[in-house]
Amino acid sequence: MILDVKDIEVYYNNVILAIEDINISIEQGQIVSLLGANGAGKSTCLKAISGLLEVEKGRVTRGEIYFEGKRVDQLGAIERVKSGICLVAEGRQLLKTLTVEENLKVGSLIRKDSASVIKDDLERMYTYFPILKQRAKQVSETLSGGEQQMLVIARTIMMRPKLLLLDEPSLGLAPLIAAAVISEIHRINQELGTTILLVEQNAALALPISNKAYIITNGRVALCSTPEEMKKIDLRDYYLGRKRAAI
Amino acid sequence: MFIQALIAGIAVGSVYALIALGMVLIYKASSVINFSQGALVMIGAYITYAVVTGIPAPLWITIPIAIGLSALLGVVIERLIFRYMTGVDLIAVIMVTLGISFLLEGSTTAIWGTLNYSFPKILPEMSFSLGGIHISEVYIWSFIFSMVILIMFTLFFKYSKIGLRMRAVADNQKASISLGIHPGKMISLSWAISCVVATIGGVMLANIKLLNLGLSGIGILVFPVVILGGLDSIIGAVLGGFIIGILGSLSAVYAGGLMGGAVDQVVSFVILLIILLVKPYGLFGTKETLRL
Numbered sequence: 017m018i019l020d021v022k023d024i025e026v027y028y029n030n031v032i033l034a035i036e037d038i039n040i041s042i043e044q045g046q047i048v049s050l051l052g053a054n055g056a057g058k059s060t061c062l063k064a065i066s067g068l069l070e071v072e073k074g075r076v077t078r079g080e081i082y083f084e085g086k087r088v089d090q091l092g093a094i095e096r097v098k099s100g101i102c103l104v105a106e107g108r109q110l111l112k113t114l115t116v117e118e119n120l121k122v123g124s125l126i127r128k129d130s131a132s133v134i135k136d137d138l139e140r141m142y143t144y145f146p147i148l149k150q151r152a153k154q155v156s157e158t159l160s161g162g163e164q165q166m167l168v169i170a171r172t173i174m175m176r177p178k179l180l181l182l183d184e185p186s187l188g189l190a191p192l193i194a195a196a197v198i199s200e201i202h203r204i205n206q207e208l209g210t211t212i213l214l215v216e217q218n219a220a221l222a223l224p225i226s227n228k229a230y231i232i233t234n235g236r237v238a239l240c241s242t243p244e245e246m247k248k249i250d251l252r253d254y255y256l257g258r259k260r261a262a263i
Numbered sequence: 264m265f266i267q268a269l270i271a272g273i274a275v276g277s278v279y280a281l282i283a284l285g286m287v288l289i290y291k292a293s294s295v296i297n298f299s300q301g302a303l304v305m306i307g308a309y310i311t312y313a314v315v316t317g318i319p320a321p322l323w324i325t326i327p328i329a330i331g332l333s334a335l336l337g338v339v340i341e342r343l344i345f346r347y348m349t350g351v352d353l354i355a356v357i358m359v360t361l362g363i364s365f366l367l368e369g370s371t372t373a374i375w376g377t378l379n380y381s382f383p384k385i386l387p388e389m390s391f392s393l394g395g396i397h398i399s400e401v402y403i404w405s406f407i408f409s410m411v412i413l414i415m416f417t418l419f420f421k422y423s424k425i426g427l428r429m430r431a432v433a434d435n436q437k438a439s440i441s442l443g444i445h446p447g448k449m450i451s452l453s454w455a456i457s458c459v460v461a462t463i464g465g466v467m468l469a470n471i472k473l474l475n476l477g478l479s480g481i482g483i484l485v486f487p488v489v490i491l492g493g494l495d496s497i498i499g500a501v502l503g504g505f506i507i508g509i510l511g512s513l514s515a516v517y518a519g520g521l522m523g524g525a526v527d528q529v530v531s532f533v534i535l536l537i538i539l540l541v542k543p544y545g546l547f548g549t550k551e552t553l554r555l
């Protein structure tokens with residue numbers, strides 16, 4: 017197990033309870049999806065794992081998070097990044113005044129690999145997302161929404177994460193572009209062996225590439241199952257809160 | 264007369280540009296408008312004076328020591344004060360920078376008194392004349408030094424890893440953290456660099472004029488430069504430096520007689536007023552920076 021989230025509870029500002037009790041486990045090399053309605057606590061979950069809660073005055077108040085067998089919930093965000101947990105946060109966090117290529121280079125700064133290995137990786141990103149190559153010298157602010165999403169994903173892959181946390185990569189994208197982004201995410205998982213925890217509203221996009229999925233409602237895991245099982249049930253029950261946590 | 268005033272303006276302007284660059288760096292990294300920049304220019308010049316005249320060693324040893332001390336001062340200011348001021352109102356932050364300014368001026372008076380010192384010659388002799396007009400060598404050296412440093416910074420930010428990290432932090436702190444970059448370290452570094460350029464600027468000004476407490480008044484002159492260029496624009500700081508430098512110098516020559524001294528400072532602020540009326544974000548600025 018590469019990631020094991022055990023019974024966590026998360027508060028913002030010490031008063032807003034965002035996650036009541038969540039358990040998630042991921043095997044090495046898997047893609048696992050977190051599904052659920054707005055405000056269910058999906059993003060909060062990724063922030064808790066990555067340590068980025070600290071910049072939003074959030075705190076894990078109960079439970080433990082283990083990454084590669086080591087407890088990480090006490091570590092700072094940057095330490096976790098260095099140990100291989102990398103987050104593509106919601107809202108396309110570009111370095112908007114930097115060019116596309118500079119954004120990708122910033123991603124590689126934490127690596128100790130030689131310049132030539134990094135150069136190869138840069139070219140690899142351009143094969144995953146060819147449009148970025150055309151835009152390489154352009155200031156990233158001028159990219160379209162879909163291109164921006166591709167850039168933040170590619171930039172995070174440049175960090176060579178062991179665990180990639182993706183927060184709603186398809187949000188706001190045209191259906192075709194969203195499908196293309198999802199299929200590149202699948203390809204990254206297959207070719208580089210990157211373990212991925214994917215947050216999505218769009219179950220139809222996420223389920224086909226997932227090994228396992230969780231449905232989160234009101235800060236709890238309502239259902240954990242295989243994608244095949246999930247397809248048989250009416251997810252709307254969970255999204256609309258007609259069904260609550262099973263236990 | 265015109266040529267000489269123009270050249271003096273360009274030289275002084277290049278020094279302004281350098282000092283303004285320091286303010287822009289800090290603003291970009293941490294949104295702090297540093298009103299103590301002028302005092303840092305002054306204290307930097309005094310520190311260099313003390314090191315160069317106090318340590319019996321050649322300049323290639325003493326100057327780097329002075330530069331190192333300036334960088335250290337910047338780091339200390341950031342670590343002890345501004346590290347704890349994130350999320351504080353802009354107006355409070357400005358008050359703190361003014362406080363630092365008074366502190367530095369007070370300490371300088373306490374240590375060195377209010378005398379004028381003439382700076383030891385640290386720039387090599389060089390004679391230069393253009394079309395029969397003699398041009399003071401300190402102007403030429405100031406210009407050359409400032410340009411070299413400005414170009415070095417441009418390359419540093421474009422191509423070095425640390426420069427890239429600094430730009431990342433200036434752009435988006437949250438994204439930087441998720442990319443494994445410590446914003447605090449980069450902000451410290453901005454202060455260090457800012458103090459170093461302030462010191463270099465101070466030494467050049469002390470060479471052009473004299474070394475005394477009046478050097479901190481440069482802060483008042485550089486402020487219009489930064490506003491003119493746009494608080495968050497490096498190119499703006501450089502061009503703003505030249506514009507204010509040249510206009511100040513020309514007006515001192517042509518209007519100085521009419522109004523007595525200090526007309527160059529008046530001109531700077533008249534320009535500042537006009538700019539703020541027409542373009543509130545400065546010529547190259549992007550953000551809404553001032554709402555005081």
Ligand SMILES: Nc1ncnc2c1ncn2[C@@H]1O[C@H](COP(=O)(O)OP(=O)(O)OP(=O)(O)O)[C@@H](O)[C@H]1O
Nearest residue numbers: 028032033034053054055056057058059060061072
């Ligand atoms: N920075 C914050 N400060 C305070 N409360 C927050 C913060 N971020 C999220 N919350 C609260 O925590 C709860 C869970 O939010 P979260 O963003 O994790 O939901 P989500 O499942 O990602 O929703 P969405 O699908 O809309 O992105 C919400 O009630 C939200 O209001």
Ligand SMILES: [Mg+2]
Nearest residue numbers: 058059060106
């Ligand atoms: Mg969310």
